[in-house]
Amino acid sequence: MNNNQWISKVAIWMVIAMVLFTVFKQFDGRATAGAGYMAYSDFLNEVKAQRIKSATIQEGANGTEIIAVTTDDRRIRTNATYLDRGLIGDLLANDVKFDVRPREEGSLLMTLLVSWGPMLLLIGVWIYFMRQMQGGRGGAFSFGKSKARMLDESANNVTFADVAGCDEAKEEVKELVDFLKDPQKFQKLGGRIPRGLLLVGPPGTGKTLLAKAIAGEAKVPFFSISGSDFVEMFVGVGAARVRDMFEQAKKNAPCIIFIDEIDAVGRQRGAGLGGGNDEREQTLNQMLVEMDGFETNLGVIVIAATNRPDILDAALLRPGRFDRQVYVTLPDIRGREQILKVHMRKIPIGPDVSPEVIARGTPGMSGADLANLCNEAALMAARRNARVVEMQDFEKAKDKILMGPERKSMVMPEEERRNTAYHEAGHALIGKLLPKCDPVHKVTIIPRGRALGVTMSLPEKDRYSYDKEYMLNQIAMLFGGRIAEEVFMNQMTTGASNDFERATQIARDMVMRYGMSEKLGPMVYAENEGEVFLGRSITKTTNISEETMRQVDAEVRRIIDEQYALARRLIEENKDKMHAMAKALLEWETIDADQIDDIMAGRPPRPPKDVSPSSPNTGGGDGGGAAPVVKGEPTPQAPTAA
């Protein structure tokens, strides 16, 4: 049990003690409970008037208390004084049956608790918060102790077979396995001895997994720690941890040290606000010293992972440190298929499940996303009491991940359902009619996440860049929703505000970042911060004149107006299809690509595939507030939901 757990335990026990004590107090008071208080003088008068039947005199350090029963069976209570020697005589004289007993007072422990309990509790709470502030685990009582977790070679059964879809990366790190297996032999054969390896790639692409697999293949211990574990409140702790970790590793060589999120410590020095961060710099310096310091033939390899290599301190990337970089990218369609297969091995899969089809429908998903997808699908199957996970489960899991959980419990007024149906039909119609729009995959008016309805398009293939036409079509499609409301419902709702924001952002980016406006030419008027704020990339304007800014605004306006007009014309010209689509949505709530094709061809739509009575009410109760997955800027190939 580590310190922190210990402290929490103590705190919990103290609270329990306090509660117990209060309860005891209640019991203690039971003898007097319900007894009305009476002044001592009144009590004496009652005795003399012979209206008291019996009395119990309790003497204790805190004085004497009398509990008495009157002739009319009332219980009373009063405080007496042991000085009153006459009391006993009065009681005897007036026929009161009485008894004397020591007053029940709390034991020594209780007394201690009363006087010290609140104090102890406060101290406990204080210590607890101090430790929390220091970053949880470890800390005050273990200064310098490395927080690295060691995974024994016998406990690590991850192999390259578990890492799918990043063959190039695997190829590049194979050499490390040979080295770790037998450092001396590797050297004799003239191999260049690696020391540090930097895995670069977006979150969830399997960097940790790959590092673990190297250790697993070479059958060596695996120390893992996160960069943020080094960042502590007290100067010097982080550096001590680094020293400690390398010491441990050397004892267990050959082995791997894995540092996740190295950017937390490895950020460029002196880049911090307000005089830099001494603690972090010390930690980083220590790390550099350690990496220079150990003998390479010892067989310790340091692997670090980051998704922001650009912010790392240049000193970390110098020869002899993390001089080798391996890119772990988002998987392509083949990669996704393989990753799905890896994770499907762990669950019972029905015969109709095709990893290939699922892979096609999940562009932009990372390995972690796909692992999550398999998990969710298994849960969906469990919920409908199925023995095996079928394609429908994967489909539902995908919808949940991409569009947020269904909120079927949310009761929508009929008027609002109709409005949503036309709104989504508007998006879908434009999506079908404009050539560059991604194929419409599914339309639903079941509220999901924060959206009232969703039109989901999926690119046919992974997309790595946008073209101008695509972006224009996208803007028109976003406007389709509101225009449909105007045309068919004769109203405007707030539901379209997100559509407008996104449309405006696309138009802005076209003009300001991608140079797609003839008038302003191919010049960049904004710099991309690379930061994502509330799911949107921040566009910071560079220093441009007010006149230029006006022109930019005018251009953005023009693009928006043109696309709005285009969308409006398309909707007005296809009213029959709009009605048919809205009708289908109101009837079935969700329509898929086949049904939409029927409607667009002017045929009556075929009925939905899963109308069987066993069709489960998926996600009925789990209407959490999770927002639909809206991917940030650097994933242009992500599916779009409008």
Ligand SMILES: Nc1ncnc2c1ncn2[C@@H]1O[C@H](COP(=O)(O)OP(=O)(O)OP(=O)(O)O)[C@@H](O)[C@H]1O
């Ligand atoms: N290429 C892959 N093959 C199989 N499973 C994968 C792959 N990539 C990711 N996964 C799954 O996703 C999980 C999380 O991946 P991992 O922690 O290795 O990602 P990461 O790149 O280290 O992410 P982060 O940058 O967020 O730390 C893994 O445990 C695994 O189940």
Ligand SMILES: [Zn+2]
């Ligand atoms: Zn919309």
